[in-house]
Amino acid sequence: MIVCERKPLPAILENLAGRRQAVIAGCSECVTVCHAGGEKEVALLRDLLLLARPDLELSTIVLTRQCDGEFLEALDSLAGEADCLISMACGVGAQFLAERYPRTWVFPAVDTRFGGGARQPGVWEERCGFCGDCVLHLTGGICPIIRCSKSLLNGPCGGSQQGKCEIDQAIECAWQKIHDRLEGLGRLDLLDVVLPPKDWSRARDGGPRKLVREDVAL
Numbered sequence: 001m002i003v004c005e006r007k008p009l010p011a012i013l014e015n016l017a018g019r020r021q022a023v024i025a026g027c028s029e030c031v032t033v034c035h036a037g038g039e040k041e042v043a044l045l046r047d048l049l050l051l052a053r054p055d056l057e058l059s060t061i062v063l064t065r066q067c068d069g070e071f072l073e074a075l076d077s078l079a080g081e082a083d084c085l086i087s088m089a090c091g092v093g094a095q096f097l098a099e100r101y102p103r104t105w106v107f108p109a110v111d112t113r114f115g116g117g118a119r120q121p122g123v124w125e126e127r128c129g130f131c132g133d134c135v136l137h138l139t140g141g142i143c144p145i146i147r148c149s150k151s152l153l154n155g156p157c158g159g160s161q162q163g164k165c166e167i168d169q170a171i172e173c174a175w176q177k178i179h180d181r182l183e184g185l186g187r188l189d190l191l192d193v194v195l196p197p198k199d200w201s202r203a204r205d206g207g208p209r210k211l212v213r214e215d216v217a218l
């Protein structure tokens, strides 16, 4: 999922300076799961903002998915009456709002952090950098792009000590983990394969990406 966290209240208030009517728009997907912008967080932000700015006229809505045009219609009437929209979805959701309401000020109330998952309640870890050319089948299911501090495709770098990364002892060396996992799977032979340079044009380096699936498109 996309892991997000709410911005500090002063930053949100700063964006509301001079505004009178706002809609706080949450999302029922990733930001609900990571407790950043679901029903509960939208209600909490509304209460906090009203304490700080009792003059505000605030409405709230939690959309099914803010990153999906078909669910934005539910916001149309509220957006028409507001002079700004506060998005509590990830940066994708906030941009979808900005595109749908070109004359309405839209700003994010959360920071979009990374693609990851919950390790335990309240702890999320990054797992994928959306490189567009997944190599997990060659690395024992452990992402070298995100989990190796140097994003080495052919590690380790030589600085690993007792399973820890030389960059930060709090980080497990991804290539040690890859080795251990492949050993357990009886596939250490994969470490003999030198991975070629990655096709970074499929990552963000190639510019904004677009995926078209003819079998799904209308």
Ligand code: SF4
Residues within 6 Å of the ligand: 127, 128, 129, 130, 131, 132, 133, 134, 135, 136, 143, 144, 145, 146
């Ligand atoms: S190799 Fe690329 S797509 Fe696969 S997990 Fe890592 S960053 Fe994500």
Ligand code: SF4
Residues within 6 Å of the ligand: 147, 148, 149, 150, 151, 152, 155, 156, 157, 158, 159, 160, 161, 164, 165, 166, 167, 172, 173, 174, 175, 176
């Ligand atoms: S010690 Fe391991 S995780 Fe850290 S940079 Fe080197 S190979 Fe990557």
